[in-house]
Amino acid sequence: MSDIQGFKEFEFDLPSALLRDIVQLLDGMPSGVLNSSNTQQIPEVQGVYQLFCNGQLVYIGKTDAEAGLRTRLTRHSRKILHRPTLLGSAVTFRAARILVFTAMDLETQLINHYRKTTGAVAWNGSGFGSNDPGRQREETDKAPEGFDATHPIDIDVPGEYVPLGTTTVATVLTRLKSILPYTLRYETLRGTNGRALRGNPHPDLTTTEVTVEESPQTVRRLMQHIVAALGSNWQATAFPSHVILYREQKPYTHGVVL
Numbered sequence: 001m002s003d004i005q006g007f008k009e010f011e012f013d014l015p016s017a018l019l020r021d022i023v024q025l026l027d028g029m030p031s032g033v034l035n036s037s038n039t040q041q042i043p044e045v046q047g048v049y050q051l052f053c054n055g056q057l058v059y060i061g062k063t064d065a066e067a068g069l070r071t072r073l074t075r076h077s078r079k080i081l082h083r084p085t086l087l088g089s090a091v092t093f094r095a096a097r098i099l100v101f102t103a104m105d106l107e108t109q110l111i112n113h114y115r116k117t118t119g120a121v122a123w124n125g126s127g128f129g130s131n132d133p134g135r136q137r138e139e140t141d142k143a144p145e146g147f148d149a150t151h152p153i154d155i156d157v158p159g160e161y162v163p164l165g166t167t168t169v170a171t172v173l174t175r176l177k178s179i180l181p182y183t184l185r186y187e188t189l190r191g192t193n194g195r196a197l198r199g200n201p202h203p204d205l206t207t208t209e210v211t212v213e214e215s216p217q218t219v220r221r222l223m224q225h226i227v228a229a230l231g232s233n234w235q236a237t238a239f240p241s242h243v244i245l246y247r248e249q250k251p252y253t254h255g256v257v258l
Contacts, residue, residue: 019109022096026050031092034077042095044068048106049095051076053086057120059128062107069095079128081181083151123147132183132242143254144240152240153182155223155258158216165212169226170205172212173245176222183242184219202247204230219243223258 031052032038045068051059063072073093080086098106114120123129126146144152162175177184189200210229214221223236223243236245236258243258251257 018106019113022048022098022106022110023113025096026094029094029096031094033089034073034080034091034093036074036077039070039073039077039093042070042073043097044070045097047095047097048110049073049093051123052092052094053123054090055092056122057114057118059123060107060110060114060121061129062110069097076129078181080151082154082157084154085151126150127241132185134185138237138239138244138252138255148239148241153238153242155219155238155243158218160215161217161219161222162212164215166209167212168206169208169210169229170201172210172222172226173201173205176219180219180243184244185242186245187247204234204247220258227258 026048034051046062046064047069048060048062049069049072050057051061059076061072063069073095076093080091111121111124123146128147143149161179162172173184173186177186186205187202188198189202208229210226212222212225220238223238223245226245227234227236233247233249234245235248235250236243237252237255238258239252239255244255
């Protein structure tokens with residue numbers, strides 16, 4: 001083919017060129033503090049981003065326009081709240097809109113590049129971007145690992161979490177669940193298949209009232225008030241990553257009963 005007169009073949013390595021240019025762009029950018037004030041200014045577009053902890057690159061992610069950079073970075077900014085090791089400006093970010101994605105797995109390419117060149121991105125694969133794994137993790141008594149083991153939550157952070165007064169336990173829990181930056185899971189009704197029915201709290205939670213008189217409050221004290229109102233059949237337990245409330249009396253190797 002190369003001997004044909006007036007004809008040449010040219011293969012452009014688009015994935016390598018794109019990776020090279022994006023690395024150059026990201027490495028030359030200043031970082032912003034990862035907080036909701038900053039992330040809410042980011043457009044909801046597709047792109048890539050990096051997270052840094054105390055200046056060290058720890059996480060690389062990619063988004064599409066449907067759940068874009070603003071949504072993902074805001075979610076991460078909540079994830080690091082109430083964790084004593086990540087206060088203030090400890091975590092920063094860099095983000096870039098990518099107008100055209102090729103078929104290449106850009107996220108994996110960036111992770112591989114930085115792992116080879118700097119040994120960084122410790123939070124990728126550490127559970128940092130994961131959702132609540134559910135009851136199975138507690139029932140298997142699995143030890144905390146990765147991000148949560150290194151940066152556990154603090155349930156003693158004071159705040160105006162719920163209004164003062166008397167209301168049902170379910171109302172207090174619903175409010176807490178909506179505003180806490182970590183998972184709060186509590187017992188619900190179950191369907192015929194045994195699966196928990198989200199949005200359907202256990203009857204004890206909807207019929208039992210609790211009085212909140214303290215302001216500010218902590219999650220520890222609120223959960224202790226709730227357990228006292230529900231009675232000895234109920235137990236609240238705090239783990240490095242989340243808090244649970246179930247009708248049980250059960251010790252957990254890696255959880256603290258409240």
